[in-house]
Amino acid sequence: MTQESYIVALEAAKAELAAASAELTQAQQKTQELSRRIADLRQTVTVLSKLCGEQNIQIEDTLGLTDSIRKVFQDGCNRDFTVHDVRQQLQAVGFPTSKYGNLLASIHVVVGRLVTNQEIIQTSKVGSDKPSYRWGFKMEPLPESGISWEPVYSSGMRGDEKPKPLGHPFKPGTYVDVSKKK
Numbered sequence: 001m002t003q004e005s006y007i008v009a010l011e012a013a014k015a016e017l018a019a020a021s022a023e024l025t026q027a028q029q030k031t032q033e034l035s036r037r038i039a040d041l042r043q044t045v046t047v048l049s050k051l052c053g054e055q056n057i058q059i060e061d062t063l064g065l066t067d068s069i070r071k072v073f074q075d076g077c078n079r080d081f082t083v084h085d086v087r088q089q090l091q092a093v094g095f096p097t098s099k100y101g102n103l104l105a106s107i108h109v110v111v112g113r114l115v116t117n118q119e120i121i122q123t124s125k126v127g128s129d130k131p132s133y134r135w136g137f138k139m140e141p142l143p144e145s146g147i148s149w150e151p152v153y154s155s156g157m158r159g160d161e162k163p164k165p166l167g168h169p170f171k172p173g174t175y176v177d178v179s180k181k182k
Helices: 003-051 065-075 083-092 103-116
Strands: 120-124 131-135
Touching (some): 003 065, 065 103, 065 131, 083 103, 103 120, 103 131
Antiparallel strands (some): 120 131
C-alpha cells in the first residue's frame, strides 16, 4: 500500500468512528428518556393503586435491586443519598420492596459493593452523622498521561492519629464530581 491509500483508509476510519460515536450518543439519550418514562409510569401506577385501594401491587420489574439502586443514584447524580433516602426512592418509584426481609440491610450490601466497584462515592451529608453517597464514575488515566501514582494514605483517622501509608500499592481511579460543573 502507498502512503495515499493509508491516508484514504485513515479518513474512512475516522468518518466511521464519528458516525458510530454519534449513533451511540443517540442510543444512550434514548435509553435515558425511556428510563425516565418508565420511572414516571411506575410512580404513577404506585400512586394510583394506593388511591384505588389496591394493596401490594406488583409492578413487573426487569431491574434487580442492584440496578434499581444504580438508577436511583444516576437519576439524582447531583444529590447525596443515605441508605434511607435510597429506600424512600425505591418505594416512591414502585420497586417491589416487600419481597426483601430486611431491605435496609440489602441496600447497605449493594451500596458497599457499588463503592468498592467505584461506581458511587461516599460523601458527607451536611447536618447528618450518617454516611451518604453520590453517583460517580471511574475514569482510568490514559497510559501516555504520565501520571505517577504516589502512595495513598488511609482515611478514617481518629483524634490525634497520624496518616498511615497503605501496605499495598494502590492506584485510585479519577472521579468526576458532576456537582461542580462550570
